Amino acid sequence: MVGRGTRTICVDDLQKVTPSATENKDHFVIVDAVGVTKSKKSETRSLERKPTVSMKELMMNVALGDKSEDTLTSLANRISRLDKQMTDKEHKEFKKNVGTSARDLANNLLNAFDEDVIAEKAKSLIMSDAPTQQDLEKAQKELLNEATKPFYNPDNRNFIENIRRSHDQVIDTVNLDSVVYAGFDSQREENADKVITTFREFIEENKDEIIALRIIYNENYKDRPIVIEQLKSLYEKLKKKNITVERLWDCYYIKFTNKVKRGTVAQLTDLISIIRFEIGATDELTSFADRVNANFKEWTFRKNAGYSQFTEEQMEWLRLIKDHIISSLSILDEDLDYTPFDHKGGLLGFYEAFGDNYKNILNEMNVELVV
Secondary structure (H helix, E strand, O other): OHHHHHOOOOHHHHHHHOOOOOOOOOOOOOOOOOOOOOOOOOOOOOOOOOOOOOHHHHHHHHHOOOOOHHHHHHHHHHHHHHHHHOOHHHHHHHHHHHOOOHHHHHHHHHHOOOHHHHHHHHHHHHOOOOOOHHHHHHHHHHHHHHHHHHHHOHHHHHHHHHHHHHOOOOOOOOOOOOOOOOOOOOOHHHHHHHHHHHHHHHHHHOHHHHHHHHHHHHHOHHHHHHHHHHHHHHHHHHHOOOOOHHHHHHHHHHHOHHHEOOOOOOOOOHHHHHHHHHOOOOOOEOOHHHHHHHHHHHHHHHHHOOOOOOOHHHHHHHHHHHHHHHHHOOOOHHHHHOOOHHHHOHHHHHHHHHHHHHHHHHHHHHHHOOO
16 A cells, blocks of 8 residues: 555546546555554654745745755755646746756755765765765765755745745635525536537637547557547647536536436546547447446457356456556557556566467457447
8 A cells, every 4th residue: 555655646647536636646645544542653754844834934044044954855845746746848947947957956955964975975075985074074065055056046946936836725724615605507508508619619620630539549559649649739728728528528418418428537538538429429428438348348248258258367457458448548568568567467477367369359459448
């Protein structure tokens, strides 16, 4: 469980399990209720040493000469978290304005208190493998000066603070909302019409890209990884019009209740389902995951009805592959060497489970599960 908690994950993958997520995963919380009343509890020392001090205050304290381990470690923790939240564009702007990347800036602050780094720095300064305590102190002083130098510039501090604010989530527990009116929203159909009309205009504006997606999606599964990248680009354009997959799904449900299946909708691939429904390629709007799951059930039933049946180990592999197809449209040989397949032996483990028939299995699943 701890291993899963420490895994990094991008916002697209995080939204598959937490639809409300808007940023990359930047932290995790462990709740251990086993024997909670029977043993003494203690908190491990984290990088965050000053949780009540704002990032702006930490940077100002550094600019005023505070080089204590608690201050710099806490600041490194905040910058490291910000590094995971920033977009590619913000990363480039950060390096251009501050002179270094956010990751390097955080690492420099931490390295100033790393005994190994300090020792290596001292050795390089005196050109000897036996630095004295005085040499170590001098090396640490240089590392501290180098790590804190960017914060002396007020423009750098303002730039970092502005980026932090853009990703800040404010939770108001004091001014609680109260229900003013509860009743039927008479304008919901009108609002749904507006969203769907905007979406139709969006499809018309980007019809060349969408037609290309349809050709690749319908004809050649090996090109589908390209589709995911194009789909991400298309979705970013759509979100600039303040339209998300979830909002679209709700609007279509309001207008076409009998034709739209409600359920968990947060996959990027669900945008394909909506486009196919809008252009008339399908009569019912069903999430991509539901369609793949239904096809998987039917396909495995047919395969098991023959002379040979899948073993439980093989079914575990097939379920993992099915989940991968739900998020990525297809599965390729090289995908089996990555998470979550690597813990089962990767491509070699899959070959051992299915033998020489492994390629046929992959090809069949790519075709049968997305029809």
